[in-house]
Amino acid sequence: MGRKNKHKQKSQSTKASAVPETKELPKSAKKEIQDHVKSLLEKCSQPPSTGAREFEEFLEIRELIENIRKLQTDQCLPPTRRPEAFPAFISWLQGHSVSTEKIRLHEFEGYGYGLQATAELKEGDMFLAVPRKTMMTAASAQSTVLSQLILEDKILQVMPSVALALHLLCEKRSQDSPWKPYIDTLPEEYSTPLYFTVEDLEYLKGSPALSDCISQYRNIARQYAYFYRLLQNETPATTCLPIKDCFIYDDYRWAVSTVMTRQNQIPTPDGSKMTFALIPLWDMCNHCNGLITTDFSLEKDCSECFALRDFQKDEQIFIFYGARSNAELLVHNGFVYPENEHDRIAIKLGISKEDPLFQLKSELLTRCGLITSRTFYLHTGSIPVDSDLIIFLRIFCMDEENLRRYFSTADASELRQTLGDLEKYVSIETEEKAWSFLETRAKLLLKAYVTSIQEDEELLKTNSLSQNATLAVKLRCCEKGILQLVVEYASTRMKSLQSQS
Numbered sequence: 174m175g176r177k178n179k180h181k182q183k184s185q186s187t188k189a190s191a192v193p194e195t196k197e198l199p200k201s202a203k204k205e206i207q208d209h210v211k212s213l214l215e216k217c218s219q220p221p222s223t224g225a226r227e228f229e230e231f232l233e234i235r236e237l238i239e240n241i242r243k244l245q246t247d248q249c250l251p252p253t254r255r256p257e258a259f260p261a262f263i264s265w266l267q268g269h270s271v272s273t274e275k276i277r278l279h280e281f282e283g284y285g286y287g288l289q290a291t292a293e294l295k296e297g298d299m300f301l302a303v304p305r306k307t308m309m310t311a312a313s314a315q316s317t318v319l320s321q322l323i324l325e326d327k328i329l330q331v332m333p334s335v336a337l338a339l340h341l342l343c344e345k346r347s348q349d350s351p352w353k354p355y356i357d358t359l360p361e362e363y364s365t366p367l368y369f370t371v372e373d374l375e376y377l378k379g380s381p382a383l384s385d386c387i388s389q390y391r392n393i394a395r396q397y398a399y400f401y402r403l404l405q406n407e408t409p410a411t412t413c414l415p416i417k418d419c420f421i422y423d424d425y426r427w428a429v430s431t432v433m434t435r436q437n438q439i440p441t442p443d444g445s446k447m448t449f450a451l452i453p454l455w456d457m458c459n460h461c462n463g464l465i466t467t468d469f470s471l472e473k474d475c476s477e478c479f480a481l482r483d484f485q486k487d488e489q490i491f492i493f494y495g496a497r498s499n500a501e502l503l504v505h506n507g508f509v510y511p512e513n514e515h516d517r518i519a520i521k522l523g524i525s526k527e528d529p530l531f532q533l534k535s536e537l538l539t540r541c542g543l544i545t546s547r548t549f550y551l552h553t554g555s556i557p558v559d560s561d562l563i564i565f566l567r568i569f570c571m572d573e574e575n576l577r578r579y580f581s582t583a584d585a586s587e588l589r590q591t592l593g594d595l596e597k598y599v600s601i602e603t604e605e606k607a608w609s610f611l612e613t614r615a616k617l618l619l620k621a622y623v624t625s626i627q628e629d630e631e632l633l634k635t636n637s638l639s640q641n642a643t644l645a646v647k648l649r650c651c652e653k654g655i656l657q658l659v660v661e662y663a664s665t666r667m668k669s670l671q672s673q674s
């Protein structure tokens with residue numbers, strides 16, 4: 174508690190000198206922003222539209238945001254030059270006993286900055302240990318000027334990564350922040366969908382990821398409007414904040430993207446819960462296929478990172494961020510990884526209530542732990558279907574006789590195992606129906622894209638696209654690749670069934 178107050182007082186007492194000069198907005202501009210924010214909050218609080226209206230609504234939200242951005246142009250912070258901040262960052266880390274012996278910061282084409290091995294590393298070697306005291310966490314936010322707002326605000330209480338984003342923004346606006354050497358090394362902007370132009374996003378037409386990008390944009394717009402209005406209130410929780418009079422949309426988008434693309438989960442000091450953290454230097458590692466090799470040592474109170482394979486001297490050291498599809502990587506991490514072993518595409522499948530066997534199918538699905546309508550996944554690799562999807566397709570295509578036959582399997586896990594086993598057929602007819610349905614669905618999904626995979630590959634070769642449009646085209650190439658695999662796989666299965674019948 175004592176520590177908390179000390180920090181709070183320090184930040185408060187230094188606020189006037191610490192915050193970089195921000196141009197005061199004319200009253201008329203402030204009023205205009207307030208009006209746009211009000212409309213934004215109203216629009217984003219409505220249930221989101223679907224179908225063609227979804228994109229139209231996105232354009233309306235976007236127009237409000239662009240109006241706000243125009244009025245805030247003069248309030249943005251001057252750009253920082255990342256590499257110039259590296260020497261102070263390394264000294265700061267060394268001052269916190271972080272050894273940088275095995276790594277150096279280096280720029281890698283196509284990856285931004287990353288970590289380079291200064292000597293050969295063997296798989297399993299520890300190359301980095303970063304103590305908690307250097308990290309920005311939901312808990313460290315509570316020992317700053319933000320503590321009161323976190324205590325009072327219901328959104329901040331339930332959304333720790335939003336609290337982390339505001340924590341980062343407050344510290345960025347405060348020149349004597351203990352994290353300044355770290356914050357100065359962060360990218361100036363990101364390639365999350367929040368930075369996509371309308372043209373960039375249009376390259377995602379036909380992809381299920383477009384809806385995810387729109388929904389992210391809308392959520393962040395709503396959060397921005399919410400906090401903008403909250404910060405207008407003159408309360409003890411807000412008046413001490415360095416962002417009180419300069420809560421800029423571009424800054425919020427930057428902070429949210431920083432957190433989205435760089436955060437990791439670590440345990441709280443007592444090990445009882447997990448919390449979000451920005452981990453300096455560790456967050457300079459880029460991603461490749463592999464296994465998670467970062468661990469938190471409660472004993473040493475630091476995050477330890479081990480080599481996921483052997484790395485030669487001067488090679489880039491990669492880590493594995495986790496099993497995410499390319500759509501998830503684009504939306505949450507701002508990149509697409511064509512070699513992704515965990516790539517998958519979402520498809521929504523459901524059984525119509527008009528189906529005369531709906532009740533029977535619904536009950537059998539429930540016994541297998543599934544519901545009648547949900548999102549399934551098609552995967553990259555030699556077997557693009559998983560057991561959930563196979564079970565669903567089989568039940569979806571079964572006739573009454575088969576449905577009743579499978580009801581007699583008393584053990585639910587045995588039922589799941591049987592129906593999810595590719596090699597065990599329900600009946601040739603059900604199999605044919607299931608694979609034919611999947612093939613048709615995959616072909617339809619392929620048709621939803623305006624271009625073919627070959628046209629996309631040609632387009633990428635021209636190098637004429639913006640960086641973000643390139644990501645969008647890369648993503649739709651990966652998705653079409655999976656759908657083509659599914660078409661081929663389903664057709665092979667059908668051929669094999671025909672040869673058996």
Ligand SMILES: C[S@@+](CC[C@H](N)C(=O)[O-])C[C@H]1O[C@@H](n2cnc3c(N)ncnc32)[C@H](O)[C@@H]1O
Pocket residue numbers: 283284285286287360364434435456457458459460461506507508509510
């Ligand atoms: C945790 S940061 C890694 C450091 C980052 N490159 C930098 O310059 O600060 C994550 C970001 O690195 C980039 N990145 C990571 N792995 C990548 C990969 N395999 N391919 C392309 N970009 C990657 C993406 O821009 C992502 O948002």
